[in-house]
Amino acid sequence: MFKQSSSYTxxxxxxxxxxxxxxxxxxxxxxxxxxxxxxxRPIRSVLxxxxxxxxxxxxxxxxxxxxxxxxxxxxxxxxxxxxxxxxSWQVPLLSIPPWAIAASAIPAALLTLLVxxxxxxxxxxxxxxxxxxxxxxxxxxxxxxxGVLMAICSCFGxxxxxxxxxxxxxxxxxxxxxxxSTHISGDIAEAPEECVIGVRENRLTGILIHVCVGVSLSLLxxxxxxxxxxxxxxxxxxxxxSLAGNQFVERLQLWFCDPEMYPRHDxxxxxPKAILHSFTALQLACVTALWALxxxxxxxxxxxxxxxxxxxxxxxxxxxxxxxxxxxxxxx
Numbered sequence: 001m002f003k004q005s006s007s008y009t010x011x012x013x014x015x016x017x018x019x020x021x022x023x024x025x026x027x028x029x030x031x032x033x034x035x036x037x038x039x040x041r042p043i044r045s046v047l048x049x050x051x052x053x054x055x056x057x058x059x060x061x062x063x064x065x066x067x068x069x070x071x072x073x074x075x076x077x078x079x080x081x082x083x084x085x086x087x088s089w090q091v092p093l094l095s096i097p098p099w100a101i102a103a104s105a106i107p108a109a110l111l112t113l114l115v116x117x118x119x120x121x122x123x124x125x126x127x128x129x130x131x132x133x134x135x136x137x138x139x140x141x142x143x144x145x146x147g148v149l150m151a152i153c154s155c156f157g158x159x160x161x162x163x164x165x166x167x168x169x170x171x172x173x174x175x176x177x178x179x180x181s182t183h184i185s186g187d188i189a190e191a192p193e194e195c196v197i198g199v200r201e202n203r204l205t206g207i208l209i210h211v212c213v214g215v216s217l218s219l220l221x222x223x224x225x226x227x228x229x230x231x232x233x234x235x236x237x238x239x240x241x242s243l244a245g246n247q248f249v250e251r252l253q254l255w256f257c258d259p260e261m262y263p264r265h266d267x268x269x270x271x272p273k274a275i276l277h278s279f280t281a282l283q284l285a286c287v288t289a290l291w292a293l294x295x296x297x298x299x300x301x302x303x304x305x306x307x308x309x310x311x312x313x314x315x316x317x318x319x320x321x322x323x324x325x326x327x328x329x330x331x332x
Contacts, residue, residue, distance in 0.1 A: 011070050016229035019059055019072075023233025024240070027055035031241070035178070035194075049174065052234055059230045072227040077220050083157065091157045107300065114303040115162050119146060122163035126172055130245060135201050169242045171209075175200045194244065247329065251280040271325045279321055279329070286312060 030051030034044045047054065063072065083089060120139060127137045142163075150160045177197045216223065243249045247267070254262060255277065262268050268276070286309055294302045317326065 008071055008073075012072055015063070015067055015070050016072060016227075016232075019063055019227060019229040020233040020236065023055050023059045023230045024236045026059065027052045027234065027237040028241070030054055052237060055237075056226065056230055056234060059233070060226050063227050063230070064225065072229060075223050075226045075228060075231060077223050079220065081217060087157070089156055091155060093155070110300065110303045113307055115146070115150070115160070116143070117303070117306050118165070119143065119162045122165045122168050125165065126163075126168050128245075131172055131176065131196050132198050133201060166238050166242045170238050171205070172199060173241060173244070175202075175205065196245075248280070248283055251276060252284070255280075267329045270328050275321055275325060276329075279317060282312075282317055 028051075030047050032048070033039070033051070034041075034048035036044070038044065039047070063070075119142060123137060123139060123142060127133055146162055150162075152158075153160055176199045178194050179197055250263070250265070254268070259273065290302060290305055293299060293305050313326075
């Protein structure tokens, strides 16, 4: 987390852990406040909707107010709006040698594969039947718009944009109306399960999010005051909250649970436990292989492994899991 610097001490490390963990827990507490009986409903709703930014503000303010003498890495932002290297905004594409243009087709193919899969996987997760979306999907239209935007960004050397899984799921979750239900099995009450009743589908929030991103350029001096541990805590919050309702995570948890106290999901009651756990083990092996390849010297080729997941599912998983069971697990 820290660069080599004499200004960072053991106290800096300890405070970083406290700020990151505190930001995560505080953002989680505020977000879940709407499901409690504290305060009035309008106040709970506002605090829940603005939980993460409130957590950033409060924890950043607390670090400056209570620990002014402890050095922490701050959010690094430029002082002016310019390119990173100082080059001109438009990329001189015609100055690239012909052999470089031809050679770029190889990484371009890998990138195309990655963008296609990442975009569609994220869209598929967002359109999960459990979210009860009513306005339908637009897989093909999304890819057309994405291709146009990437072409424009390439001409100016700007970062490419495509659906990011965790922010997309967090966006849907922030617009969702949820309720918690508890199933009672015998004399034992299961842990409350949060269910999505509906999602307030609109285009306004997406537009306003990106407008706010643009407006943040006028707040660079303020953003420099935000400690990096606070940002890490928000990333942790986004990652943890996106795991809610993830069937793979739920099935991993079953390995450590009493079989008599399994949740009452359809895929748990219908799919035999041996097949369920074997399929989970196969998925865990794929995730481990993907992580290992991503952090190896050959990490650039990891989109090929993502592509290989399709035949793994069809032929490897299909060799011991009946199609009807796969359909049940997919529908969850």
